[in-house]
Every structure is written in structure tokens, then in C-alpha cells.
Amino acid sequence: MEKETSFGNVLIAQSGGPTMVINQSLVGVVLAAKASPKVKHVYGALHGIQGILDGTLIDLGKESSDTLEKVAVTPSSALGSVRRKPTAEDCAAILKIFHARNIKWFFYIGGNDSAETVKILSEHAAAAQSGVVCFHVPKTIDNDLRENDHTPGFGSAARFVASAVMGDDLDLRALGGVKIDIVMGRNAGFLAAAAALGRVEPDDGPHLIYLPERPFSPDAFVQDVSNIYKRLGRCVVVVSEGISDRDGVPYATKFLKEVDSHGNVQLSGSGALGDALVALLRARARPRIKRMRADTFGYLQRSFPGVASSVDSQEARAVGKAAFEAAASGQYASGSVAIKRLPGETYGVSYEVVPLAKVAKETKSMRDEFITPEGNNVTKAFLDYARPLIGELPVKGYLQAIPADD
Amino acid sequence: MEKETSFGNVLIAQSGGPTMVINQSLVGVVLAAKASPKVKHVYGALHGIQGILDGTLIDLGKESSDTLEKVAVTPSSALGSVRRKPTAEDCAAILKIFHARNIKWFFYIGGNDSAETVKILSEHAAAAQSGVVCFHVPKTIDNDLRENDHTPGFGSAARFVASAVMGDDLDLRALGGVKIDIVMGRNAGFLAAAAALGRVEPDDGPHLIYLPERPFSPDAFVQDVSNIYKRLGRCVVVVSEGISDRDGVPYATKFLKEVDSHGNVQLSGSGALGDALVALLRARARPRIKRMRADTFGYLQRSFPGVASSVDSQEARAVGKAAFEAAASGQYASGSVAIKRLPGETYGVSYEVVPLAKVAKETKSMRDEFITPEGNNVTKAFLDYARPLIGELPVKGYLQAIPADD
Numbered sequence: 001m002e003k004e005t006s007f008g009n010v011l012i013a014q015s016g017g018p019t020m021v022i023n024q025s026l027v028g029v030v031l032a033a034k035a036s037p038k039v040k041h042v043y044g045a046l047h048g049i050q051g052i053l054d055g056t057l058i059d060l061g062k063e064s065s066d067t068l069e070k071v072a073v074t075p076s077s078a079l080g081s082v083r084r085k086p087t088a089e090d091c092a093a094i095l096k097i098f099h100a101r102n103i104k105w106f107f108y109i110g111g112n113d114s115a116e117t118v119k120i121l122s123e124h125a126a127a128a129q130s131g132v133v134c135f136h137v138p139k140t141i142d143n144d145l146r147e148n149d150h151t152p153g154f155g156s157a158a159r160f161v162a163s164a165v166m167g168d169d170l171d172l173r174a175l176g177g178v179k180i181d182i183v184m185g186r187n188a189g190f191l192a193a194a195a196a197l198g199r200v201e202p203d204d205g206p207h208l209i210y211l212p213e214r215p216f217s218p219d220a221f222v223q224d225v226s227n228i229y230k231r232l233g234r235c236v237v238v239v240s241e242g243i244s245d246r247d248g249v250p251y252a253t254k255f256l257k258e259v260d261s262h263g264n265v266q267l268s269g270s271g272a273l274g275d276a277l278v279a280l281l282r283a284r285a286r287p288r289i290k291r292m293r294a295d296t297f298g299y300l301q302r303s304f305p306g307v308a309s310s311v312d313s314q315e316a317r318a319v320g321k322a323a324f325e326a327a328a329s330g331q332y333a334s335g336s337v338a339i340k341r342l343p344g345e346t347y348g349v350s351y352e353v354v355p356l357a358k359v360a361k362e363t364k365s366m367r368d369e370f371i372t373p374e375g376n377n378v379t380k381a382f383l384d385y386a387r388p389l390i391g392e393l394p395v396k397g398y399l400q401a402i403p404a405d406d
Numbered sequence: 407m408e409k410e411t412s413f414g415n416v417l418i419a420q421s422g423g424p425t426m427v428i429n430q431s432l433v434g435v436v437l438a439a440k441a442s443p444k445v446k447h448v449y450g451a452l453h454g455i456q457g458i459l460d461g462t463l464i465d466l467g468k469e470s471s472d473t474l475e476k477v478a479v480t481p482s483s484a485l486g487s488v489r490r491k492p493t494a495e496d497c498a499a500i501l502k503i504f505h506a507r508n509i510k511w512f513f514y515i516g517g518n519d520s521a522e523t524v525k526i527l528s529e530h531a532a533a534a535q536s537g538v539v540c541f542h543v544p545k546t547i548d549n550d551l552r553e554n555d556h557t558p559g560f561g562s563a564a565r566f567v568a569s570a571v572m573g574d575d576l577d578l579r580a581l582g583g584v585k586i587d588i589v590m591g592r593n594a595g596f597l598a599a600a601a602a603l604g605r606v607e608p609d610d611g612p613h614l615i616y617l618p619e620r621p622f623s624p625d626a627f628v629q630d631v632s633n634i635y636k637r638l639g640r641c642v643v644v645v646s647e648g649i650s651d652r653d654g655v656p657y658a659t660k661f662l663k664e665v666d667s668h669g670n671v672q673l674s675g676s677g678a679l680g681d682a683l684v685a686l687l688r689a690r691a692r693p694r695i696k697r698m699r700a701d702t703f704g705y706l707q708r709s710f711p712g713v714a715s716s717v718d719s720q721e722a723r724a725v726g727k728a729a730f731e732a733a734a735s736g737q738y739a740s741g742s743v744a745i746k747r748l749p750g751e752t753y754g755v756s757y758e759v760v761p762l763a764k765v766a767k768e769t770k771s772m773r774d775e776f777i778t779p780e781g782n783n784v785t786k787a788f789l790d791y792a793r794p795l796i797g798e799l800p801v802k803g804y805l806q807a808i809p810a811d812d
Contacts, residue, residue, distance in 0.1 A: 014580075017581075018576070018577050018580045018581075041810070043810050044805070044807075046807070056809075057809070057810040058805065058807045058808055058809055058810055059808050059809070059810045059811070060805070062806065062808045063805055063806055063808075064806075067803055067804075067805065067806060069803075070801055070802070070803025071803040071804065071805055072803075073800075073801060073803070074576060074801075074802045074803050074804075075573050075576050075577070076573070076576035076577045076579065076580050077580040078804070078805050079805070080579065080580050080581075081580040081581050082581075083581075101810075163710060163711050163712055164706050164710060166711055167481050167482070167705075167706065167709035167710045167711045168705055168706070168709060170424070170480060170481050170482035170709055170711075171424050171481070171482045171705050171708065171709035173482065173486065174420075174424045174482050174483040174486050174487040175423075175424075175486075175487050175488075175489075179675075179705070269585075269684075269698070269699025269700060269701065270677060270680075270681050270684070270699075270700065271676060271677010271678065271680060271681055271700070271702050272677065272681060274676075274677060275676050275677055275678060278675075278676070292675070293675025293676075293704070293705065294675060294676065294677070294704075295675065295702065295703075295704030295705055295706065296677050296701065296702065296704075297701075297706070298699070298700075298701030298702075299573075299574055299577050299585070299699065299701055300570050300573065300574070300701065300703070300706070302577065303573040303574065303576055303577035304569060304570060304573045305569050305572055305573045305576075305799075305800035305802060306569055306713065306799075306800035307712065307713070393711075393712075394479075394711035394712035395476055395479060395480075396476070396480045396711060397473055397475075397476025397477040397478075397479070397480050398473075398477065398480075398484070399450070399464065399466070399469055399473065399477055399484050399485070400468065400469055400470075400473060401450075401452070401464045402464055402465050402468045402469075403462075403463070403464055403465070404447070404449050404463040404464055404465045404507075405465070
């Protein structure tokens, strides 16, 4: 029998905005850890590093398989979440708890800010020679993590957005007019761009897509919408909440004043941007548009149950498993697992360990080849990139609408 | 062989707001009509009675079964829609077209306003001794048609709302705070009430539901939300867009100025009501609530593809078939088909012909027994009533969250 000291415990936590599949990654780590002969206890901290500091740890090893599988298909972060950047004091306190609990492997499921947290913590762990292996497990609906072809959570949110805009375009066909849909994405337009995946026929919406990657011009917006409306009698416009002017100032800051804990203006959870764009069209679009509406998809797009992408679900599970295996291999003191797309015609991915510094803090945006030269739509290259990630969309059918004989 | 004059043609149109299953009813009429030896042509008018007046008729008999079945599962009105009340001149013009086209049976799929249109038209048809049988086929996500236990379209919209709020409650558990979700329903609160169907555990949201059936008190609202937030650290609030003061003035009129063609303030397609309620809480809730968000579900709740209720889909198809059979039976000059619930433990319905006057124009609201005495939630009686209508909701699971041993 191995000595007690050769065993270690695992601690897992979740951080940042929830996704539909973040619990798949949680369960991926838990099941791999439970199956490992190196692991004694599998703990979870509630609400990220806050839970470690508060001592609210739970024993994930005591959860039944049935519970874990139900949790895996449940949207949002089952362990709760937090947005908190650890101070040096926090790190010292956390390492003390790791030592007391014999935690040898720490997993933090989150986006770029969470990767930054793991990086800071791993640097303190190395300096203290604690031997704790710190891993970041990627997730974000924004799809903006560097080193990753795409991120767990994006495919499902993209499937929601594509479905929603498909339905919205069908709705607008019935009664005409202009519809503006505001989609999440502070700095990266991937999710807004995904709205185009629901198009089947040439006139299907969304007809215009405005992204944070291109400066937003109210003049061009009014002209673009007017042109489409004149031609089709309707226009579905998708707008990323992060659209900004040439100086990078978010357009929404003209109407919003709430600031979050990072000093960023709170873009989500308000309908103000959509309402302001409707007001802009009302004042300036000619000919006048009779019927205008704006919907802000808000939190539905990241936590709606029952619409997760099958591909995204599988990959989110796999990335959790891959993170545990890499951490337990003994080859790394820290790292993040990145999703890489395999070359070739058939879609496939591999999971690779990358240094935390390469995914932490900074994010990536849509590549130029994904955006049309006019900056108000996406290209076939984007559709080819994104389509394999969202699974099958619901079928839609149109009447042939053959005119009645006279 | 029967004489040509013993045959007749069918005309179908759709009116009012779309639903996820209104095309099931369309296809229900079309398939029954195509199968009838009495019918020669099955026509559709684009955009309701506007299409009859404009002469934009299509030949639905030429649509393939494959197309029809795809259209049946596609949200929104495949024939297009309109909101238009016919004048006496309109009716005369329509009857002239009916005569020229040998139309013997007219079907109009819509809500109470559409039933009123059919009633007006049928009175003109009777006065002119045209012999045209005019039928209304029910649909509305608002569930407010009289004579009907429930209406086609409600179950699917209710399934969307219940799923969305289930996801939103899970999302809010992760980061805490207050979330306000604005749901459609100008005069009836059924759809807002349906948010409660996603509850499983005692603390699951929605924690508060405000309905148009009870006067909205900003004071009570602030107090209710503060109480729940103090107890749970979070509060999911569902608010019907139609909440009104004691005099029946919609609360949203304080922030909205757009008026539709019926002179009603346009409640949907704006985030203003949700944003105003957040501002109210920010000003007055004590203790202060750190994180507040509002989402307005908007048009997603009536036209989202892939989340239709199976029960609702079947009933919407059946009600179209029943309307054709009643009209073709020769027993009625006009009518509407109403869904009645069969007595007994097991859920079941029948389809009955009712006079147009009984469903046209006026609507119904939530019964008193469906609303709690405090007026800020729904009762078990409502849940028992509504649960069979929405089909199976997605599974959700919670961790047991057994504290780690010391």
C-alpha cells in the first residue's frame, strides 16, 4: 500500500460569467479525479476563490453519478461564481488552506480573468514551493480566449443566438418593420456574428451585424438599415453590446451609467442600447419606418436550459478531463488547456496544455477575414469556422407560395 | 360524377401576433381540406385580410407534404400577418373576391381581434346570402380567449418562459443579486405566471410574480423584493408587461410613449419597463442591492424555434383539422373552435364549435384561485392547470453540496 503522503486532494472552483456547459467541465474534472488512484478527496469551493477564503468547501466525491450527470446538463455554475482578483494576502491565505487540506491540484474554470487569477496564485505557489499544481479550465461565451480555436460555452450561446435570430426573422416576416437584437460581447463580436448561422435563404436575416471590432458609425447604421428596409420591407439588425466609436468608447456609455467592480460600464441587464438605436432610427431613417422593436437577449443567451450545443457539451466535458490528466501527469506546475482545431475537412479538436501567461488577462477578437469589408456583416469564412460548433439548428421551412391561378 | 358547382374552394389566412405553433393550425386546415372530396382548391391569403383585398392569394394545394410538415414546425405565421379591422367596404370587396374565386369556406387563424374580424365578415356574408362559411381558428400566446380552457400558442410560449426563468434563476444563484424579467401579456398574466412552472426546489425562482390582474404598487414591490433578497441573497422577479395601477393605467406608460394602430401604448420591443423597475429598486430598496439586472424577453417568447411544447403542437394541428371538419359539415354558417378540457385525472381535451360572439373582442384574465392572496405569486391551482400544457421541461440538477469534513 502506498503511503498516505503520496495521495493528494483536488480542489475545483468556478469563476466569472456562467455558461450552459460550464458544469460539464466541472463534472469532467470530478469524474477523472474520482477515478484516479492518486486522489483521495475531491473538494469544491463555493463562489470561486471567495469560497476558499471563506472556508465554504464541499465534498464533491460524495455526489452520486446521477446527481453529477444532472448537474452536467444544468446551465450556470453549480459551485457558484465570483469576480475577484486575488491580492498577495489572499494568495497566502489560500496556500495555507491548500496545505492544511493537502490539496495538490487546483482547478479554476473560467475566462481570461480567471486564468489571470490562476496565474497569480501559481506564482505565489511556486515562490512558496508549495508543490500545488494550478490549472485553468477554459470557458466563456465570448469566445475570446487566446490560444483557443474556440472556447467551451461559446457553441451553446451561439446556438441560442442563431436560433433566437432565426425565430426573430420569421416573426418580422409576418408583420414587417425593423428589429434590433442586442447580443452579449464586450470586446469580441463572435456571439453577435453567430446570429448569421440561422440563415438559409438569401433574404433571411440577420441583414446587418455590428461588431465591437469595427468603429460604430450612427450615420452608416441609419443608412444601412434604411437601404435594407426599402428593399425588403423588413430588416433584422444584430448589434453587439460592445459596439464602440473610433476611440474605443462603448456607444452604450451614452445611455448607461452603472459601473461594475472592474470599473467597466455594465452593458448587460438593461435595454437602453436597443431603445437608443430605435430612437436614432425614429429620428433619422427616411423613409420613416412604421414598426420598430428592440430586444436585448441578456442573460438568456448564456444560461438557457435545453438548447446547449451537443458538440460544445462534449468538448466542455473533455476539457475538464484533459485538465485533470495534464495536472496529474506531474509534467506541469501550472497551465491551461486550450482547444485546437485539427486540420482537414472533417471537424475535430485536440486539447493542448499552454502556459497561463498565454491565455490570461488579454483577449482576442474576430479575425479580419471573418468581417465583410463594409464592417456590417460576417463572411463565409466565419460561417465555416463557427458552424461545426453549434450542433444542429432547428429545421425551418417556407411555403413555396405559388400564386393562385387567375 | 358530381357537378362542378357542388365543389368549392377554401381560403385560409393568419392574423395578429405570431406563435410557435400557428403554422400547425394552418397545416391542420390545409391537410384536412386537401383530403376532402368537397374541396377543389385550397388558397392562402398573404398578410390576413390585407392579402384578400390586395389579391395576393397563393395556392396551398400545390405545396408538397414535405414543405407543409417543415412549415408546421416553423415558428411565426407562414402566410404573414396583419392587424386590421375590416370596414363595411372591405367586407363587400372581400365577399366579391370570395364569389369570384368560388370560396365556400374561409378560415382565419388568430386571437380575439381576429375572431371579431371573422364575426364582422360573417355578418356581411349572411346579409348578402353568400353562403360562405366563416370560421375562426384560435391562437394566442396570451391564453386570454374566452370559451377556451387554453389556447394554441400558449403552451409553447409558456414553455419558453418557464425554461428561461429556470435558467435565469440558476444564473442568479452563481453571482447573486436581483433579476427582473419582463414577460408579454397586456391584460392577462398567464404567460408571466407560467414562469413558476420551472420551480423544483423550495427556494427556486421566480420568487415574485406581478400580474396585470392585480394593481401594481411600487411600495409593495420594493418591500417584497427587499424581503426576499434579505433572506436568500438573490431574488428573481417576473413582471408582466401589462402591470397597471388601480385605475388600470399600465405602469409602463410612465416611460413609454409609442402608440400602436389601436391606440394602445406599445409595451413590447423596449427594455424601458425593466430598466425603470431597476431604477426604482436602486432608489428605494434597503439594504442596498449590489447587483441588479433586467431582461425583457420580447419577441423571443413567441417565435423561438426548437422549444415548442409537444402538447401545444398537437393541439394546434388538431384545432385546424377540427375547424375544417366543422365548417365542411354544413351545420354552421360561422363559428370558432374552442379547446375544452375533459374532466378526470388524466389530461385530455375536446374541440367544440362555439359562436363567434363568445370569443370575439373581449378577453379573459387569470381566475382568482390562480393568484395568491398577496397578489405577488401564483397558486398550486394554477400550476396544476398549466403544467400539462407545456410538455416536459429540461432536467435540472443541484449538487448535494455536503460540507467537507474538517
